[in-house]
Amino acid sequence: MSTAQTPLHKVQGMGSSHSGTGHFWHERVTAVALIPLSLWFAYTVLGLIGTSEVTALQFLAHPWNALLMGGFVCFSLWHTYLGLQVVVDDYIHTAGAKIFLLLLIRFSVIATGATCLFAIVRIAAL
Amino acid sequence: MADNPQTPLATTRPLSPHMTVYRWPVTMMASITHRVTGVGLAMGAVVLAWWLVSISNGPEGWQSFHAIADTPIGLIVLFGLTWSLIYHFLNGIRHLAWDLGYGFDKQVAERNSVIVFALSIIAALAVFALTWTGHGGYLQ
Numbered sequence: 001m002s003t004a005q006t007p008l009h010k011v012q013g014m015g016s017s018h019s020g021t022g023h024f025w026h027e028r029v030t031a032v033a034l035i036p037l038s039l040w041f042a043y044t045v046l047g048l049i050g051t052s053e054v055t056a057l058q059f060l061a062h063p064w065n066a067l068l069m070g071g072f073v074c075f076s077l078w079h080t081y082l083g084l085q086v087v088v089d090d091y092i093h094t095a096g097a098k099i100f101l102l103l104l105i106r107f108s109v110i111a112t113g114a115t116c117l118f119a120i121v122r123i124a125a126l
Numbered sequence: 127m128a129d130n131p132q133t134p135l136a137t138t139r140p141l142s143p144h145m146t147v148y149r150w151p152v153t154m155m156a157s158i159t160h161r162v163t164g165v166g167l168a169m170g171a172v173v174l175a176w177w178l179v180s181i182s183n184g185p186e187g188w189q190s191f192h193a194i195a196d197t198p199i200g201l202i203v204l205f206g207l208t209w210s211l212i213y214h215f216l217n218g219i220r221h222l223a224w225d226l227g228y229g230f231d232k233q234v235a236e237r238n239s240v241i242v243f244a245l246s247i248i249a250a251l252a253v254f255a256l257t258w259t260g261h262g263g264y265l266q
Contacts, residue, residue: 047265053188056181083164119178
């Protein structure tokens with residue numbers, strides 16, 4: 001049977017996206033991790049509404065809560081990047097605009113995550 | 127190449143999908159809403175960063191956050207983010223169920239779409255109702 005695929009392409013088994021199922025899988029792994037983390041986040045935010053900054057500081061300074069908030073930030077922003085990447089892939093078909101937007105999204109997500117993590121460490125150290 | 131059958135047909139064939147002429151099925155609405163709430167939550171991550179930084183800045187930071195968050199526009203944005211998170215959470219569980227092979231039946235998919243829409247709106251309203259009636263802030 002004739003095929004346009006090279007033997008190397010065939011043996012790599014990564015299809016036309018050249019990346020296999022990695023993106024799909026990471027989106028699912030982060031989604032599963034975010035189920036308990038989102039429930040904890042909702043419990044935390046609701047519990048801190050209407051309190052003082054002292055309460056919020058003390059709660060988030062607790063090692064477990066700092067770790068959970070750090071986990072929520074990392075997994076949700078990773079999931080955000082993967083999701084926004086799909087939106088760009090679906091609607092932007094010009095190579096230049098696509099690369100520009102993907103880089104912009106990647107840098108924005110990293111900047112947002114770094115800011116969150118810095119604030120969490122600062123709260124824990126206060 | 128000379129008798130490519132696609133050339134004359136292509137001009138008369140309907141193109142798909144025509145979002146403006148189709149009746150929108152509820153499953154399609156659910157799918158589009160999942161994407162829209164996802165993009166909205168990406169903006170919400172910036173609000174989360176601002177909230178955490180404001181807490182780390184002590185009393186002045188806390189007040190500066192609430193000076194903006196407690197305005198009508200701030201509350202509308204927070205309600206939108208609350209609903210988006212609940213919707214994306216519930217519909218995300220549907221996506222994970224699909225990955226396991228459940229929920230593809232037409233009637234089931236339509237029913238679950240309606241359930242997710244209804245539950246997310248009820249839960250978002252419940253969150254704001256509980257907060258306004260003083261049931262938040264239990265970590266004091």
